[in-house]
Amino acid sequence: MTVSLVACGGSSSSSEKKEDTSDSKKQEASTEKEVTDITKMSDDEIKEAMKKEPAWGTTITAEYDGGDCTSGPSMAKALGYYDNWGLDVQIAAGTEITEALGTGKAQFGVHHIAHMLVPITNGMDIVFTGSAQTGCKSLYVLADSGIESTKDLEGTTVGMDSPIGGSSHNMIIRFFLADGLKQDAATCVQVESSAAIQSLQSGDIKACLLSDRFAKKFVDDGTLKVLRSITWDDDFKDETCCVMAMSGKFVKENPVISQVLTKCVMDAYMYIAENKDEAAQIMLDEGMVSGDIELTKYMLDQQNWAVSNADTKETIKAVAKDYIEAGIITSDWTVDKVVETAWHPLAEKVSTK
Structure with a gap:
């Protein structure tokens, strides 16, 4: 059994073991550089800026372990959002996400805050760049x-x-x-x-x-x-469950592309929020989920796919507080330090209605 x-x-699993302090220093440096906000740029300016970054013209990998919650990167690909920006994104599976991001097998993905927060405080060079959905x-x-x-x-x-x-x-x-x-x-x-x-x-x-x-x-x-x-109880149902996570090294080296990738995934989650029937069919057609259409529609209705970055920041605070109290995160961390280290939002969700 x-x-x-x-x-x-x-204690945490082996995938969440501590790295040496040099990794922590590299992580702190990975997102400290000020970058241009793409919301203040035209589409043509954004595309020109992307062409100057090392990831331009390469295949960028998103780790995806299946299911509706973490489907944002796959949905963005199915909807053609990456293609619209000239980005070649492949969806890969089979590697635990912190390992995938930490080793460079993938550059981004979506997973539970509850799964990734401890590895980040243990020195993994990973940052959260956007909100996904509730529980x-x-x-x-x-x-x-x-x-x-x-x-x-x-x-x-x-x-x-x-x-x-x-x-x-x-x-x-x-x-x-x-x-x-x-x-x-x-x-x-x-x-x-x-x-x-x-x-x-x-x-x-x-x-x-x-x-x-x-x-x-x-x-x-x-x-x-x-x-x-965490789906239906009043004290958990409004918390963000999953977030988009990226390699801190990738974000540092490709700040504009990282913002565009995050925007694509945030737009995909808003598509799910505002087009649940259509999204459910795409998930089934593309093999993101198994089961029938009615089950998929039901599950999409149980979650808030438009959960905001502000809500996500509050969730990270709440999770960090509990983890420090439980000793899952060591006591030399404060809640504010956890948030500062993990939370680096690069795009907001925007309604199309």
């Missing part, structure tokens, strides 16, 4: 389990669909902290989504953090119920 086991307040995961229990709150999970084993130190692990910790529990109130284990129901029914785990898309059919048939959610 499991591949790893640790108390829920445990998509919840903590589920068997509908007939008798479990009514996270307090009922104290001393039990809780499953999650990603590794120790990953986004789901950190979400569980935030649920516990929000409910007045210790971060290690339960033992967390990784469970493949496909094995989650069996693991719950066998009693090996008492709850499991799952994608709402995966869990919906089991909620509909009465097998599962939501115990805690």
